[in-house]
Amino acid sequence: xxxxxxxxxxxxxxxxxxxxxxxxxxxxxxxxxxxxxxxxxxxxxxxxxxxxxxxxxxxxxxxxxxxxxxxxxxxxxxxxxxxxxxxxxxxxxxxxxxxxxxxxxxxxxxxxxxxxxxxxxxxxxxxxxxxxxxxxxxxxxxxxxxxxxxxxxxxxxxxxxxxx
Ligand SMILES: [Mg+2]
Numbered sequence: 291x292x293x294x295x296x297x298x299x300x301x302x303x304x305x306x307x308x309x310x311x312x313x314x315x316x317x318x319x320x321x322x323x324x325x326x327x328x329x330x331x332x333x334x335x336x337x338x339x340x341x342x343x344x345x346x347x348x349x350x351x352x353x354x355x356x357x358x359x360x361x362x363x364x365x366x367x368x369x370x371x372x373x374x375x376x377x378x379x380x381x382x383x384x385x386x387x388x389x390x391x392x393x394x395x396x397x398x399x400x401x402x403x404x405x406x407x408x409x410x411x412x413x414x415x416x417x418x419x420x421x422x423x424x425x426x427x428x429x430x431x432x433x434x435x436x437x438x439x440x441x442x443x444x445x446x447x448x449x450x451x452x453x454x
Contacts, residue, residue, distance in 0.1 A: 297346075297409075299411075300348065300413035301349040301359055303432050304413055306359060309327075326362070340367075346370055347364070347374065348378065350376045353377060372402060379393060379418075394411065396411065406422060407425075410425055414432070427447055
């Protein structure tokens with residue numbers, strides 16, 4: 291077990307917006323069949339977290355998508371402890387919609403050597419972090435807005451954590 295804090299980033303609507311229909315401006319990259327738009331201030335945030343925390347990714351998208359998107363965003367520059375996809379999520383029926391919700395149960399991360407108390411997950415979907423709400427740093431859902439400042443708020447909150 292390590293005492294370092296682990297920051298886990300969700301991908302869709304947290305760090306990127308991926309859409310099959312192109313927006314009114316050019317995407318940052320393409321992962322077929324999606325046009326992918328990086329959220330403003332994503333690189334500022336990642337260079338900040340790389341210096342202070344262990345960093346990982348956990349998305350409820352497919353493994354192939356997660357691998358391609360993380361390669362584009364993090365590359366060699368920002369090493370990741372792991373990049374998990376839907377396969378590590380717990381699938382539950384959402385009684386409100388009768389659809390499925392994919393829960394990210396942070397107890398699974400203990401196998402990577404982190405205690406749950408030292409984990410912060412940055413995610414736009416509270417329903418996915420329902421088992422450990424105290425470890426959830428909620429970020430507003432990003433839909434491709436050019437003037438979005440959600441990641442600035444995330445950085446400020448993480449800055450407070452890094453001082454603890
Ligand atoms: Mg999301």
